[in-house]
Amino acid sequence: MKLLKKGAEADIYLTRWDNLPAILKVRKAKRYRNPILDAKIRKQRTIKESQIISEVKSYGIPTPLVYYVNLKKSSITMQEIPGKPVHDLPDSKIIELSTEIGRLVGMMHKNGIMHGDLTTSNFILYKNKVYVIDFGLSQKTIKPEDHAVDLRLIKEILNSAHAKIMESTWKNFLLGYKSVVGPTNYAKITNLVSVIESRGRYATVV
Amino acid sequence: MIGLGVESTAHTFSCAILEKKGKQGKILSDVRKIYRPPEGEGIHPREASRHHVENSAIVLSECLQEAGVTIKDLDIVSYAAGPGLGPCLRVGAVVARSLASYYNIPIYPVNHAIGHIELGKLLTGAKNPLVLLVSGGHTMLLAFLNKQWRVFGETLDITLGQLLDQFGRSLGFASPCGKNIEDLALSTSNYVLLPYSVKGNDVSFSGLLSATKSIVQKSKADACFSLQETAFAMISETVERALSFTRKKELLVVGGVAANKRLSEMLQDVCKRHGCKFFVAPQKYAGDCGSQICWTGLLESQVKKGVSLEETFVTQSWRLDSVKVDY
Ligand SMILES: Nc1ncnc2c1ncn2[C@@H]1O[C@H](COP(=O)(O)OP(=O)(O)O)[C@@H](O)[C@H]1O
Numbered sequence: 209m210k211l212l213k214k215g216a217e218a219d220i221y222l223t224r225w226d227n228l229p230a231i232l233k234v235r236k237a238k239r240y241r242n243p244i245l246d247a248k249i250r251k252q253r254t255i256k257e258s259q260i261i262s263e264v265k266s267y268g269i270p271t272p273l274v275y276y277v278n279l280k281k282s283s284i285t286m287q288e289i290p291g292k293p294v295h296d297l298p299d300s301k302i303i304e305l306s307t308e309i310g311r312l313v314g315m316m317h318k319n320g321i322m323h324g325d326l327t328t329s330n331f332i333l334y335k336n337k338v339y340v341i342d343f344g345l346s347q348k349t350i351k352p353e354d355h356a357v358d359l360r361l362i363k364e365i366l367n368s369a370h371a372k373i374m375e376s377t378w379k380n381f382l383l384g385y386k387s388v389v390g391p392t393n394y395a396k397i398t399n400l401v402s403v404i405e406s407r408g409r410y411a412t413v414v
Numbered sequence: 415m416i417g418l419g420v421e422s423t424a425h426t427f428s429c430a431i432l433e434k435k436g437k438q439g440k441i442l443s444d445v446r447k448i449y450r451p452p453e454g455e456g457i458h459p460r461e462a463s464r465h466h467v468e469n470s471a472i473v474l475s476e477c478l479q480e481a482g483v484t485i486k487d488l489d490i491v492s493y494a495a496g497p498g499l500g501p502c503l504r505v506g507a508v509v510a511r512s513l514a515s516y517y518n519i520p521i522y523p524v525n526h527a528i529g530h531i532e533l534g535k536l537l538t539g540a541k542n543p544l545v546l547l548v549s550g551g552h553t554m555l556l557a558f559l560n561k562q563w564r565v566f567g568e569t570l571d572i573t574l575g576q577l578l579d580q581f582g583r584s585l586g587f588a589s590p591c592g593k594n595i596e597d598l599a600l601s602t603s604n605y606v607l608l609p610y611s612v613k614g615n616d617v618s619f620s621g622l623l624s625a626t627k628s629i630v631q632k633s634k635a636d637a638c639f640s641l642q643e644t645a646f647a648m649i650s651e652t653v654e655r656a657l658s659f660t661r662k663k664e665l666l667v668v669g670g671v672a673a674n675k676r677l678s679e680m681l682q683d684v685c686k687r688h689g690c691k692f693f694v695a696p697q698k699y700a701g702d703c704g705s706q707i708c709w710t711g712l713l714e715s716q717v718k719k720g721v722s723l724e725e726t727f728v729t730q731s732w733r734l735d736s737v738k739v740d741y
Pocket residue numbers: 213214215216217218219220231233272286287288289290291293329330332341342343344
């Protein structure tokens with residue numbers, strides 16, 4: 209099996225399933241983590257990811273099909289999306305896709321799902337469609353505070369990795385997001401984003 | 415070029431003298447006096463600033479003496495202008511301002527957090543690292559991009575230093591308590607599950623703090639051990655996430671908590687998985703010190719003239735990602 213990528217937490221292999229190319233995502237044991245804690249985290253995230261990746265499909269969000277889950281090995285075999293992570297696309301394309309990404313995030317939130325890891329590496333563009341992957345940190349929650357944490361993370365990523373195009377991507381993201389969640393929720397959640405930011409910013413130095 | 419740096423953002427009052435030749439920097443002296451609040455209590459800004467005032471003259475003269483230079487040899491003076499505690503910051507600023515105006519020496523306000531990073535780079539030789547800044551005032555992951563340090567992850571509530579200190583104080587240790595907790599943790603390997611809260615590249619420690627306090631009764635050592643294991647694993651995971659995302663091939667750890675051996679051990683394991691070089695600031699210079707301020711001032715002096723006395727501000731909440739870096 210070919211190691212394709214080392215992700216943020218898992219190893220990603222290219223494999224086959226039913227003669228189709230497929231992705232095997234393995235959460236290997238991390239030596240640095242206490243074994244009890246490590247086992248708990250890997251199992252929990254594998255379950256969460258396999259459940260929610262399938263559930264959000266019914267809300268119209270493109271995600272890979274899950275073929276097989278092996279809890280003992282904390283691995284998931286899923287459909288390969290043979291496109292490119294949004295992170296690696298040219299700036300102009302990222303600006304253009306930001307509205308769609310905002311829309312997708314809005315759809316998740318509207319249906320009570322927080323993604324938990326909204327970085328530009330976790331959206332794949334394939335055949336003009338944006339797929340969402342990596343649901344290991346996702347949660348079922350309708351709390352506006354949780355949804356605000358999602359927005360703050362993608363904002364942090366745009367502000368760092370994509371600093372040059374921060375303004376236009378963030379503006380487009382918010383446009384797409386607002387179009388789905390509506391103006392009232394939009395105002396509430398973006399306000400909470402400012403609250404979280406000010407908490408970190410003025411954290412007292414002790 | 416010979417510089418004097420004055421640090422007084424929190425517990426530490428420190429003066430240091432460095433000599434810069436081209437890209438090379440040499441620490442000629444670094445003298446510190448550290449304010450220790452009574453056991454079980456946090457830092458009191460007014461008390462700390464009084465400590466700094468009382469010690470400033472002796473620290474300054476010792477640092478000159480040790481370096482074998484006089485005030486007239488100084489090409490520049492730098493001071494930590496923030497972030498930090500207002501009353502403490504003002505002591506350092508006043509010392510620097512007096513020297514600058516009386517002896518007519520160019521003066522440079524320096525961002526304390528950038529100071530940690532720049533001194534770490536100087537002392538370890540890291541070139542283009544992902545930086546983990548872990549101290550009482552900060553818990554941040556940073557990478558340099560387009561002339562600014564950008565934040566790739568941070569704490570959503572309290573810092574790692576605050577977590578350790580606030581927990582240590584509840585056990586009756588005098589802060590900073592990192593070392594006490596580390597020592598006590600070594601005596602056990604009995605792990606108690608505690609809340610683990612990683613949100614993407616960010617962490618949240620407040621739930622962990624209260625949960626750890628609630629298991630103290632059974633065993634202080636187990637609580638210390640489990641707290642470290644959980645908090646450091648959270649930090650290690652966010653480092654791993656940021657490494658994978660930024661594809662940096664170096665990790666540099668700076669700030670007071672960088673001295674913790676268990677944290678370093680975990681981060682080295684993270685680096686191994688990502689084929690990344692591991693650098694940690696030497697123990698003596700990981701925490702707050704005059705050298706970090708002095709060296710950053712010297713770097714600034716390559717591209718900027720000193721500021722006028724009216725511009726010698728202090729800013730309690732001066733974010734490092736708002737600073738343009740031109741050197
Ligand atoms: N189903 C998939 N199809 C194609 N590429 C994938 C797929 N799943 C993951 N990848 C690639 O592997 C990388 C890491 O996978 P991800 O699920 O995000 O793991 P991690 O949780 O470790 O970040 C992704 O950024 C993407 O490039």
